Amino acid sequence: MARYIAATTLFLLVILVLSRAFQLKRLGIKVIHFGELDKKDFLIPPFALLLFYIVFASAFGLPKVGAELFHNEFVGFLGVAMCVMGILLFLYALISFGKSFRVGLDEDHPGELVTTGAFSISRNPIYSAFGLALIGIFLIIPNWILLIYVFTGIWLFNRQILLEEQSLKKIYGDKYTEYCKRVRRFL
Incomplete structure (x- = not known):
């Protein structure tokens, strides 16, 4: 049962991102800016597909x-609890983001700086x-490859956050700097 929750977690995260992107696209807001400022972003999809395969193979009895x-x-x-907390936090962040949600850096049309809701407890709730x-999925399916994904994912999240922080300082200036003093980078 827990392995199905791991697979469902991955599926829900993708569906939530895509559905929010399509909602905002109908409002004329381009949400997906993946790889526009950093072409190395295109190295991520093959590894994401392997992650999906490992999780779905474990849940549905495919070759491992x-x-x-x-x-x-x-x-x-514990992994199930972390997956549920991750989905709930993700939903809260999407709702808090409103029309400012973006995938990738968008310096041309960034939207408003969001500092309320989920963003009042973490600058990076997503x-x-x-x-x-990711940690929850590893605890459910403790595959050594997923352990590498956990460490690599955390490193990549931190890398992306640092890039985004530089961009946000450039866009919002002192307003963003003050926000950083009030709210933690992570939970």
Whole structure:
């Protein structure tokens, strides 16, 4: 059952991002800016597909890639809790973001600086939600390849956050600097 929750978590995250992108596109807002400022972003999709395969293979009995490091039901339930918390935080962040939601950096049409809702407890609730979900999935499916994904994902999230912070300082100036003094980078 927990493995189905891991697969559902990945599926929901993708559906939520795409549905929000389509909602805003109908309002004339271009949301997807993936790879426009950093072409290395295009290295991510093949690795994302491998992640999806490992999780779905584990949940649905497909041929597996990589070996599991341990099996512990309690740890699996902790993973389920982290996945649920990740999805809920992600939803809260999407709602809080409103029309300012973007995938990638958009310096031409950034939207308003959002500092309320989920953004009043973390400057990066979406990355925090992804991190919770990724760690949760690893705890459910403790595959050694997923462990590499956890460390790599956290490193990539931090890299992207640092790039975004530079961009946000340039766009919003002192308003963003003051916000950074009040609110933590992560949870």
